[in-house]
Amino acid sequence: MTDHAITADGLTKRFGDELAVEDLSLSIPRETVYGFLGPNGAGKTTTMRMLVALTEPTAGTADVAGVSIANRPRLTRRIGYLPADPPLFDELTAWEQLRHVARIHGISDGQADTRIETLLDRFNLLADADRRIESYSTGMRKKVGIIAALFHDPDVVFLDEPTSGLDPRAARTVRDTIADLVTREMTVFLSTHVLSIVDELADTVGVINDGALVAEGPPAELKARADESPDLETVFLEVTAERDGTTRDGPQTDAGGPETEGTRTDV
Numbered sequence: 001m002t003d004h005a006i007t008a009d010g011l012t013k014r015f016g017d018e019l020a021v022e023d024l025s026l027s028i029p030r031e032t033v034y035g036f037l038g039p040n041g042a043g044k045t046t047t048m049r050m051l052v053a054l055t056e057p058t059a060g061t062a063d064v065a066g067v068s069i070a071n072r073p074r075l076t077r078r079i080g081y082l083p084a085d086p087p088l089f090d091e092l093t094a095w096e097q098l099r100h101v102a103r104i105h106g107i108s109d110g111q112a113d114t115r116i117e118t119l120l121d122r123f124n125l126l127a128d129a130d131r132r133i134e135s136y137s138t139g140m141r142k143k144v145g146i147i148a149a150l151f152h153d154p155d156v157v158f159l160d161e162p163t164s165g166l167d168p169r170a171a172r173t174v175r176d177t178i179a180d181l182v183t184r185e186m187t188v189f190l191s192t193h194v195l196s197i198v199d200e201l202a203d204t205v206g207v208i209n210d211g212a213l214v215a216e217g218p219p220a221e222l223k224a225r226a227d228e229s230p231d232l233e234t235v236f237l238e239v240t241a242e243r244d245g246t247t248r249d250g251p252q253t254d255a256g257g258p259e260t261e262g263t264r265t266d267v
């Protein structure tokens with residue numbers, strides 16, 4: 001138990017008739033990177049929202065960083081979360097926003113400022129730190145969200161598509177940061193459509209399709225299973241192909257719907 005950062009047993013989420021996540025079980029060792037893949041609408045964000053206790057499961061249980069999600073451990077210092085669209089205060093500057101994050105975690109302004117400066121510099125945002133977030137580009141907002149998720153040095157961090165909207169240099173910084181987090185004893189749960197990130201960083205890959213985990217294992221092991229050629233794209237296309245062409249029940253609210261054939265591999 002203690003050697004696992006995340007365990008889930010039978011995690012299920014239903015939205016009306018829609019089964020977004022179905023009987024998901026996970027067992028993720030500490031200080032590893034778990035790469036979570038799946039087509040648009042597969043259930044990645046819903047899974048992460050359950051694991052950070054923002055969405056209540058319809059059934060099932062999970063423990064994250066030693067705490068049961070049933071106890072709704074909001075704002076626990078042990079968990080960090082980067083939502084796909086990080087909620088930021090438009091009227092604040094990045095510096096003010098991060099001080100706010102620090103205060104939520106009980107970190108004084110004095111202590112926070114050194115860390116804010118280091119992190120903003122790392123993400124090449126220092127020159128813009130005193131501008132209001134409303135004037136930021138998508139990628140700049142994302143960077144502030146990433147810094148906010150990591151600010152309090154959590155044990156387990158959930159990153160929902162951390163590189164979407166980032167330019168190549170910023171994406172590189174995020175990759176390097178993730179690699180560095182594990183050396184600092186963090187566990188990273190990462191959803192992405194960029195297969196090369198998972199290939200490079202993940203100790204274990206999980207592929208979710210239509211709410212169900214359809215493949216799981218180290219990248220090399222999954223690649224070896226592919227029929228066509230030994231790469232993650234082939235694996236992804238094969239294990240998510242089964243339900244292609246079938247119509248899902250319920251409304252499709254995501255921008256990426258059936259027209260992407262559920263197999264888009266980068267965004």
Ligand SMILES: Nc1ncnc2c1ncn2[C@@H]1O[C@H](COP(=O)(O)OP(=O)(O)OP(=O)(O)O)[C@@H](O)[C@H]1O
Nearest residue numbers: 015020039040041042043044045046047252253254
């Ligand atoms: N609040 C909600 N109410 C109703 N249905 C929802 C809600 N949130 C998610 N869903 C549905 O649950 C399913 C899974 O959505 P989810 O956002 O978890 O997918 P995802 O794997 O993160 O997709 P993407 O790659 O597009 O981000 C989708 O069919 C979606 O429409």
Ligand SMILES: [Mg+2]
Nearest residue numbers: 044045046084
């Ligand atoms: Mg999502």
